Amino acid sequence: MTFASGIPDNRKMFVIFRMEPGSLGPDGSEYINEFCDFAQMQLQACASPYIKWSIVPRLDKSLAEMEFQVSSKKLTRSKAGQYLNVFGEDLDHFEELLEDNLEAIINQYFGR
Template identity: 45%
Template sequence: MEDLLKSTQQHSAQKLLILFRLEPGCLGPDGVDHIDTFCQLAERTLTHLNADVCQWFISPRFDKSLVEIQYSLAGKVLPRDKAVKYVQSFEQNLDTLEERFEDKLTQLINQYIARKQAR
């Protein structure tokens, strides 16, 4: 059992962590009131997306001086070119992963707005 736990910890430590900062305005004019809840829901929904290579984190982007997407591995922030190389080592493409993520995120935003308007 301990070996399995160590293996799981090592595997998750090897995943690329991708932090996506989401603008509150994407949820409409009152988005700032909903962004924290939405980010939590979206992050849980997208947990399994490309889980073999990366782990997605979503947080509000209140500070526009912060980059929209930040990559890290083993606790260290990576520049995009190194994140690209890391993902390529899994025979995958970072642009494709990000497009898939953004498509799913857009669907979630649209669903959230539709539910909000239906109330």
């Protein structure tokens, strides 16, 4: 068992990503909830063993697009980067991968 796979759920980084309905096109608000459920299943299935995902609609623009938590405590972007560094990951790269994965998931969602 690797170090990362032995992390208890409460010590994993919980990543909340708030998806803009408009990212799904002009009618995105009609199916944003279903898409978020679909995207969360897809992301969690291929997630690193130290990450837990929550993909939700971004209905309140005052909330950040992405939020990081460990043990129910909010992390600053800097602290999230430090957490990822422990596993040899870079926050900027992590965010780029998320964008690429979401693009692929959107294409998969509309292609099904």
